[in-house]
Amino acid sequence: MAQQPDTVTRILDTAEVLFAERGFAETSLRNITSKAKVNLAAVNYHFGSKKSLIQAVFARYLDPFTVRFHAALDELEARHAGGVIPLEELLETMARSVLEVPAERHSLKVFMRLLGLAYSQAQGHLRRYIQEEYGSVFTRFTELVRQATPELPDAERFWRLHFMLGTVIFTLSGLDALRDIAEKDYGEHVSVRDLVRRLRPVVVAAMNAPLPEPTPAQREAG
């Protein structure tokens, strides 16, 4: 009877799916525990609180991701031996790292949807937790992007990176809904890898877009 995974794993497996489908506030502990076939108290026993459960769900994705991404960046830096890494390769590496992690065990859809929720849901504790726990990888990545795009003003690069973050998270986290529309309208089934293929030239073009016209004030000053 111990053929199925242990309680902690069953809770996490169920919770991540329900969270991804309905959000955090809209998913009760009773939803989770009944579907996972564990006792209600098990969540508070193993995780302490619902907040901690949410963070644990994220950690199970983000911990392996950061390890892999750091390793991939190490290898990339070694390959270019002190030189500048082209933007395309940086983006490619990030995409590959994101795609690899959930492929092992979980679904990319869930992963991206969770990331989307982390940004959009109130849940201040989550943003803080992710920032403190995983901010360093992002910092390392943005520094490499800075070297790859020396002609971009810092502020402009900052905003464009976030523009593209929005593109990716929004698209992949709302994928199910969009996929339904796309399939109905164009009869074309869209896989995640297909979407990444479509995203690549768009993101590159966006990062390399011409600078915006300066405001009148800036024109006068510059």
Add this chain to the structure above:
Amino acid sequence: MAQQPDTVTRILDTAEVLFAERGFAETSLRNITSKAKVNLAAVNYHFGSKKSLIQAVFARYLDPFTVRFHAALDELEARHAGGVIPLEELLETMARSVLEVPAERHSLKVFMRLLGLAYSQAQGHLRRYIQEEYGSVFTRFTELVRQATPELPDAERFWRLHFMLGTVIFTLSGLDALRDIAEKDYGEHVSVRDLVRRLRPVVVAAMNAPLPEPTPAQREAG
């Protein structure tokens, strides 16, 4: 004592702010009514239910928006008299219509944050409501975009439009958090108009990006 706006308006004004700050599920009717200084029962009396209140909050933004946007598109079509409207002008018109509406009475920040929530929150009823009520403007807009970008395959244009929708909604709905970081790191205060200025070349470049490499299967077929 009737100097302040009536009950319905006070409820809507308060609700939209709280919804934008904390999401729908995380905002209780008691939060709203106590802050708006109206009786708890007033919400159910005037709106019927919390769901309807949420929809009413959206309607107060989207109704004027669709009117203005349709009018702006009418004018644009008349100006080009049957010819094709350039993509830049279409995007420009959309941006102007979005910016105009909340300027009158409410904050753009709230408006965009609500749009972001409409996509990310579960709230199936909301997506359905918005789609049914306001889908036609979006359809008209996308048809004009189709004429402006005849070289793009339909599916590609569909996805790129949603990529850009993600860029804009994600950025403007998480604006407060991003603005804090940007100001801390670059000392530069960022207004919404400033952000729109930065978005313009990025969105245009993204829409005009080269087509993605075909998949091996497509290469073989095509």
Add this chain to the structure above:
DNA sequence: CGTCATTGGAAACAGATGTTTGAATGTCAT
């Protein structure tokens, strides 16, 4: 001035929520 429909408000409702409790059960090393 009196009538009556409409709007406002305090209280109560039924149900759901996260969390805690204390006993029962299982699992090992001794």
Add this chain to the structure above:
DNA sequence: ATGACATTCAAACATCTGTTTCCAATGACG
């Protein structure tokens, strides 16, 4: 087998949720 420990379980807890009820206040109209 016994004792120590970790886990599971059913039940209760207090609190919060959206909604409804019922009565008082209000205001328009004959």
